[in-house]
Amino acid sequence: MKSLQVGLVADPASPTQLAHRLQDLGPPKGEHHGDWDIEVLSEPFTTGCEDVDTALARLGDQADQHEWDLVIGLTELPLRDDDGRYLLIEADPEQRTAVVSMPALGGLRVHARTRRAVRTLVGGMADPASGDEHRVPLPRLGGRARLLAGMVLANRPWLLVPGLKSALVAALATGAVATINSTVWLLAGSLSWWRLVVAMFASVALVVGWLVIDGELWDRPDDDSAEARERSRLYNISTLVTLTVGVLICYLALYVVNLVWALFVLDPAVMGGYLHAPRGYGDLFVLAWFVASAATVGGGLGSGLESDEAIRAAAYSKREEERRNRLARRRS
Structure with missing residues (x-):
């Protein structure tokens, strides 16, 4: 046969x-x-x-x-x-x-x-x-969410980490210096847990917004049709979710590095004597949390050192990258 x-x-x-x-x-x-x-x-x-x-x-x-x-x-x-x-x-x-x-x-x-x-x-x-x-x-119920999940995973948000090398270097440098700064010790110890949570999400949101603006990642409809507007909304949501996941991965990596650095170079007893208040190893975890938020903002500004092509390559799947490049050439 x-x-x-x-x-x-x-x-x-x-x-x-x-x-x-x-x-x-x-x-x-x-x-x-x-x-x-x-x-x-x-x-x-x-x-x-x-x-x-x-x-x-x-x-x-x-x-x-x-x-x-x-x-x-x-x-x-x-x-x-x-x-x-x-x-x-x-x-x-x-x-x-x-x-x-x-x-x-x-x-x-x-x-x-x-x-x-x-x-x-x-x-x-x-x-x-x-x-x-x-x-x-x-x-209809859950189908759009399933599609968005597929688009985000196709964008491979974890590639944002190696795609923003300059930003990560800037963030690590910021964190290393901030960890041994006594003013940062005082600020970290004075913040309540909900302020630390707000600082974390605010830093991530600022970096995502900066990447979208600096990299010109916002998709615009081809025309005024409802279909084109819906398509742009879908691509923009997938971009925002991709960047958010990627920046959160970077944030977690910064937290781990800062925590290891703090545990290596700082003695809670010395910190407590300098601040005239008792300090324990639990305070180092809080310090690393606060420093990670500050370093994320500093690293996001460092992302301006990356080329737009590098940022787009880290944020888009191959299919979406080609599509947006084609639309950009058409508008120019």
């Missing part, structure tokens, strides 16, 4: 890496429809378009060019139907083309979920009895 020729067209970077891991995919056990011969093509097939119909048409062109029996696209683009609902899958069984929106998978267990989705799509489109064009929408 002739093998089914399947094309997997994937956006560059993460979707392509995932697609290569699906090349061993075969039909479910117990089905006897022949083997699947899967070929992977790394191609930004959604570049320059935000609508799924154009993406499906481009996939159809790729199928004709490579003589595939059917083709499935893997994209980091959020998909929406005409009713404004977000989609996991858009498929046209008649043309044997389909698109899977990876962010709609939620960002967790992406490989297993994509594997299951692709196997179901290939099996369904290989069956001549398949129906007309159909969609797989996300649930």
Whole structure:
């Protein structure tokens, strides 16, 4: 029996890496429809378009060019139907083309979920009895949150840490100096726990705001349509959440470093004698907390030393970065 020729067209970077891991995919056990011969093509097939119909048409062109029996696209683009609902899958069984929106998978267990989705799509489109064009929408309740979670994880917020090297160096320097400053000891000891919490969140918010402004990360609608405004809101929320998670990771790292430094160089008894008040090792944890907030603000200002490209690379997935660069060139 002739093998089914399947094309997997994937956006560059993460979707392509995932697609290569699906090349061993075969039909479910117990089905006897022949083997699947899967070929992977790394191609930004959604570049320059935000609508799924154009993406499906481009996939159809790729199928004709490579003589595939059917083709499935893997994209980091959020998909929406005409009713404004977000989609996991858009498929046209008649043309044997389909698109899977990876962010709609939620960002967790992406490989297993994509594997299951692709196997179901290939099996369904290989069956001549398949129906007309159909969609797989996300649930209205919780669907947008699931999509946002997938977009944030696709942005890989932990990459903000190595992406802001100059900011981290500035923050570490600020923290090292502040830890041995007697005025800082006095301030840290005088603050209540709720003031420390406010200082922490305020410092994170200031750095996130600075990164958005300095890096020009705010997305603007392509036009005045409701769809364009909703798309910009979605991208902006994902950017803010990505930056917030990334800065919180940096904050936690600064806290740990400052705490280790304080435990190494400071003696609570000496601090207490200088401040004329008893001090214990618990006060060093509070000091490290306060210093982390101050160092985060200082490090955020140091992020201005980074190039805009470095900040965008740390804040966006490859698909979103290309999209925003294209829009920036169009406006210039």
